[in-house]
Amino acid sequence: MRLSRRIFGTAALSFPTWAYVLFFFILPVALVVWYSFGYKPDAFTTHAMDQLSFDRYAEVMQPTFLSTFLATLRISVVGTVLCLLIGVPFAYWLAVKVRPERRMLLLALVLVPFWTNFLVRTLGWQIILAPEGFLSGMLQSIGLLGGPLDILYTRTAVQIGVVYNYLPLMILPLFVAMDRAGATLREASRDLGAGRWRTLFQVTLPMAMPGIASGCLLVFIPLMGDYVTASVLGGAQGSMVGQLVASQFNTAQNWALGSAMAVVLIIFTLAAVALAAGLGLLARWAFQRYHRIDVTADDAPDSAGADVGGTAITTEGASR
């Protein structure tokens, strides 16, 4: 009776959340999956569901589309890794080296770009990366570049753009994780004989692992579905799956094919995340196995455990 009341009480409290997730997430995704089995009957109809098939998936798997999928995956993986490589030193510096009273100001500066519209920020990079832009001129004047900068409307420009756009999403969880490790643990590490680098690799980074994982997820997943960055900076060469899906829905008016692309994108993303998580867990398992301290007596088998307890001072744990 009390148990059932507790269950229903909790369910009642979480009802708004469940309802929201159901109506605005699960049902729309289910609808997309449903549409992906349909087809486009004529030029004026977006989709028809009277004949269900996997034909749209076969269409998606054609080399032209598939190459865009692989390019998206590459941009996302490289973008996530670049964000991590830039984010880790910055978050470490912010959490460890910067005086606490200045941290909040610097953290606010990291977030300043978010005050501006995503599209406007990305358009800003068009100006920076343009062949006649100031970056191009500067690089030419110092002799690093023979001709005008030629990366706008390429994958390189998209790559630069996504790193810029998603970096704060990496820095924030990394900072929180490294800040949480605390100065005392780093001091304990130094006290026990580890210098700065060893402390970084044995204490600070391992303790920041949850933050690293959530940072990578926060960058990788939205990056796979990004559409604005690639549209503004990628042109024809640097297109990503997001643009394909958008064009199927908006331009081609083929909801069935667009839905199939969206579903494949979700599967690609989930598979990549699952693979990364699996590799990470495997690496952790191997690391811990290799570094395990074996305290079972190997040369003095007679006294193991014999002198636990028995004197005036007993193990507190034994009484608990």
Place this chain on the structure above:
Amino acid sequence: MTTPPPATADEVAGARADAAGSLRLDRVTKRFGGATAVDAISLDIRAGEFLSLLGPSGCGKTTLLRMIAGFEQPSEGAILLDGTDITDTPAHRRPINTVFQSYALFPHMNVASNVAYGLKQSRVPRREINNRVREALEMVRMLDFAERKPVMLSGGQQQRIALARALVNRPQVLLLDEPMSALDRKLREEMQIELKLLQRRLGTTFVFVTHDQEEALTLSDRIAVMNGGTIQQIGGAEEIYARPANEFVAGFIGKQNFVPATVAAQDASGLHLDSALGPLLAAARHAQDAGPRQGGTGPHPASAVPYADRSRHQDAQAHTPHAEGHQPQTQTSPLAPGTRVKAAIRPEDINVVAAAPSSHDAAAATLGRAQTRSDGDVARSPGTNRLIGRVGAVFFLGDAVSHAVILPDGTEIIARSPRARAAQLSTGDAAECRFPAEAIQVFVS
């Protein structure tokens, strides 16, 4: 109960009979911005000694410990370990380990890996690491918990692991930063005994920071009482308790009744004081200034009032000076009449009895004046101070009884008697506080 005591502590200590571990602090100063946290402290810590840094929060004791560990760099002065200057040696190269107040166990490692951490840094061979970790865990009786993560341990267990993690490295000096403060009372007392026994077995120099005077008195060979960034007094527990160097130490260690007074005269019978409670007679032949004192290698220029009887039973046993620490010099510099002083009397030195219902006492009480007897009683107990008042409250403390006696002028005198000898008094009863002239310590205020 037949189990022999584990010999593992000696194994952990290993062949370190030659290892020393004496520390010398030479005018060590630490300033943070404009504030001076540690002010030119000089201190010799002997090899194998258990030394406590005792003081209120903010007295600089933790900063001093952090400088010894290498986490803070002294603004001035030098730190020498066995004669070698380690002032500029980084923390990770010092043969000194720390038990942190929060234990600071690595949450992402299990107990065994935590203990092994220091050995791994010094690239000890794998097999030796395993053996030494096992021995260290046996030493603190936590071997069964080797595979656990720190979050699964109680506070007392975490503390044992922190101790094992530090001691497994066989440090020359072990620093302990209020390691007991997070434990409940009973567990803390157990850990104190264990810590003391461990220190004796290992012979490692322990520097122990605490604000808990009881803990310092229990554990230490010597105590350095700190206040305001300086060492006020350094000495054995009994010396610091019985012969405090100044008013701060007198008030910080144990309980005191402080009575402001003025010097009236000094003669053969002792030091005559005028106070709001009436005349008081102190046996002091010397009083000392109340200013802070440097802990140094040389003898202190001034020291405490020597007085024979500080025992609770007042059985007139001569006080044997403590073997540890320096000897106070008993100078006889008379105090000029009119000097403002503070008379300090320990509660256990005050004997509370029911006030005699004589007219003389009643008169004294109603007149609002306590007095030093000058009548026939003097022959029986010369120099006994007597204050008459009423019992304000009685506190039963288990082994002792404490009386708060309110004197006619409103001053509250706390007296403490062993339970068996305590007078049967209740709140409101007329009471007389008796204490010998030797019980009064005089500090120039």
